[in-house]
Amino acid sequence: MTRRERPVSRVLVAGGAGFVGARLCARLLLNGSDVICVDNLQTGHISNISTLECMPGFSFIKHDITVPLRVNGRIDEIYNLACPASPPRYQINPVHTLKTSVLGxxxxxxxxxxxxARILQASTSEIYGDPQSSPQTEGYHGNVNPVGPRSCYDEGKxxxxxxxRDYGIQHGVTTKIARIFNTYGPGMAPDDGRVVSNFIIQAISGNPISIYGDGSQTRSFCYVDDLLDALMLLMATPHEVSYPVNLGNDGEFTIAELAKIVLAKTGSTANIIYSPIPVDDPQQRRPDLTLARRVLNWEPKVTLNDGLDQTIPWFRAQLKAGTRLPEVVA
Known part of the structure; x- marks a missing residue:
């Protein structure tokens, strides 16, 4: 039986031209689904989906989800990945960031x-704020500043x-909530503004590595392909799995350790410089993955070392191809 003779799922990916969204679109297409990619291109890029546009079953709609969206025909699944995810980007227009999370x-x-259709929300570890408990379980209610510079994103999510949660209960819609921890990998925008891309760009460009604070704050880094596996498994869970599930890698590294690893892997001799830590910057971030392991039968497979070995060459290739890498400063 050919692909077109089988019932084909039709999946809408909001934020589908972004880093994670574009890779999710590609994975869904390879798995035999038709994919509708929706993006306002505020932080997503057409170049992320350029290789998909000629594939059967793929379509693109330029649209801002703060405005209601009409789509003809059936939709079986919706992934909501639409929202800037790094502080430099979501702080450019904080009101729109909040509107994207709520109205979107x-x-x-x-x-x-x-x-x-069933629908999955890409939430974030940022809902835990600057946690007073570690590792963070889904039952931890967080420590978020509702009027700080990060609150448009934290409180929006x-x-x-x-x-x-409430819409699913009230209207019988199958809803999924993924609390995503720091994700990295090939395809990140050079000007993404998050720590992994910042450090790699600084190292391969020969610029000093910029660390905020003393570098003792911790993060946990999940390779993008591991995250995609988890998102698709979560989407396929039964209706009653409507509660939040942490998705990430529970290996915990200080920012200073990450800087040293990137310097070693790039062969850079750049110095490390220190700057004041931003307001409300979390001091510790590590997911408790007990629920994900039990409900999804999933756990991350790619170590930070192996993931960086895949990510650093991608940024080098961007530099070699003439892509203008941003000057990242503290």
């Missing part, structure tokens, strides 16, 4: 209800989780 969630939930 409502609009896509309404579309899921109208189409009878918290509100979106509430909407997904």
């Amino acid at each position: 969630a409502l609009n896509l939930l309404g579309l899921a209800r109208a189409k009878g 918290r509100a979106a989780e509430t909407l997904f």
Whole structure:
């Protein structure tokens, strides 16, 4: 039986031209689904999906999900990955960031209800704020500053989780909530602004590595392919799995350790410089993955060392191809 003779799932990916979204679109297409990629291109890029545009079953809609979206035909699944995810990007227009999380969630939930589709919200470890408990379990309610410079993103994602949970109960929509911890890998935008891309760009460009604070704060880094596996497994869970599930890698590294690893892997002799730590920057971030292991039968496979071995050459290739890498400063 050919692909077109089989029932084909039709999946909408909001934020599908972004780093994670574009790779998710590619994975879904390879698995035999038709894919509708929706993106306003605020932080996503057409170049991320350029190789997909000629593939059967792929379509692109330029649209901002703060405005209701109409799509003809059936939709079986919706992934909501639409929102800038790094502080330098979501702080450019904080009101729009908040609207994307709240109004965007409502609009896509309404579309899921109208189409009878299941829907997954890409939430974030940022809902835990600067945690006073580690590792962070899904039952930890967080320590978030509601009026700080990061609150447009943190509180927006918290509100979106509430909407997904309550909308699912009230309207019978199958909803999923993925609390995603720091994700990295090939395909990250050079100007992404997060620590992995910053350090790699600085190292291969011969610029000093910029560390905020003394570098003792910790993060846990998940390779993008591991995350994609988890997202698709979560989407396929039964209706009753409507509660948040942490997705990430529970290996914990200080920022200073990450800097030293990147310097060693790139062969850079750049110095490390220190700057004041930003307001509300979390001091510790590590997921408790007990629930993901039990519910999804999943755990991350790619170590930080192996993931960086895949990621650093990608940035080198961008530099060799003439892509202008941003000057990253503290």
